[in-house]
Amino acid sequence: MPKSSKLETLAKRARIVDVASGLFRARGYADVGISDVMKAAGMTQGGFYKHFPSKEALAAEAWSRGFESSAQAWNEVVGKASNRKRERALIDYYLAPKAPERACPMISFEHDASTMSENTTSRQAYRDGVKGLHDTFMNLATDIASSEEDKNKARMHFAAMVGANLLATAIGDEPWIAAIRNSLLADVVEE
Amino acid sequence: MPKSSKLETLAKRARIVDVASGLFRARGYADVGISDVMKAAGMTQGGFYKHFPSKEALAAEAWSRGFESSAQAWNEVVGKASNRKRERALIDYYLAPKAPERACPMISFEHDASTMSENTTSRQAYRDGVKGLHDTFMNLATDIASSEEDKNKARMHFAAMVGANLLATAIGDEPWIAAIRNSLLADVVEE
DNA sequence: TGTACATCAGTGAACGCGCGTTCACTGATGTAC
């Protein structure tokens, strides 16, 4: 059934971005083909180029989408927690096992973002996305009343949770990996 | 000039592993072709399969090699530092800019290790390598006299330096990235 | 409101390139006598 109404077309385009975002988070840019994306979106691969000029153009949007939904999830999780346990709740959530298509975009996209040439929109999307998650973290974990030491602590915890997640993802649930996670959590004051 | 003496053959094999290790650290497994490796080793691509059954078999050895030389570098760096500043020296060194072929193997190999099927020797090489670097770090940053709190701190710093390096590699030297690095360093007691 | 026509989202096959792997061949190494 060729051709759709304008509204349907936009919805399908959004679906492609959506689906690609999850696949890229789960398996990375290189391991996901255009045909994988289009199949998952319920179309055939030829139609892809009616929406995007290239695979890289899709990456830029799919990555942004991934960072957005990650930031949104963070806000929602913290919203449920009591006021003073925000950082702890965030780190707990971040380090909890998740479906592959919900994997941390900072980690999932890093290799491909680093590989891509400097001045691409997809690379900029990565930079903006990571900065966004960092700012989200700092906003949720600290407030105006926080001392500079507290902010420094939060910044370090941000890096630590990313590192811990990277190692846990690649290695799995061994005791020494759990020890790292527990050490991080132990450093986060619950008050 | 076909055929080499047995000694030359072994030396060439070692050179392939060496060169591949650097290329994989710099550009990742998928972005480095057999012909790249062999060209850099001063041979033609066909000869590769006289030494290894497959590209993945090379990865297992090249990755191990990368972890080994990384651990060795850590030991050397700390050796130069005064006794009580070992952890600080290690983190300073780890976060300092390096040539691409010296990039952190935990980060460079992570994506490909995660992607590879569960029971491969290359995947095991990654696990072992990361465990090795973790143990090296803990050995250098703590000793028998260290309290459990100190060990926890060190473990968290290990994760934090990996996370900070990941972000710095992909994003570059922006102020907020430098702030993360400084926050980590500020938490490492110099005494 | 109805009709003829242009548009263009989507199809599915094909193209072209790169890369892992294979293969027939070469000639130095090293062994057997």
Next chain:
DNA sequence: TGTACATCAGTGAACGCGCGTTCACTGATGTAC
């Protein structure tokens, strides 16, 4: 010690597959009259 021969590391071309991209075609959408 010398000589004939088997081995096998290394060469360079070719194969085959997957994937990004292109393309001729289809038929529903939506516009012009």
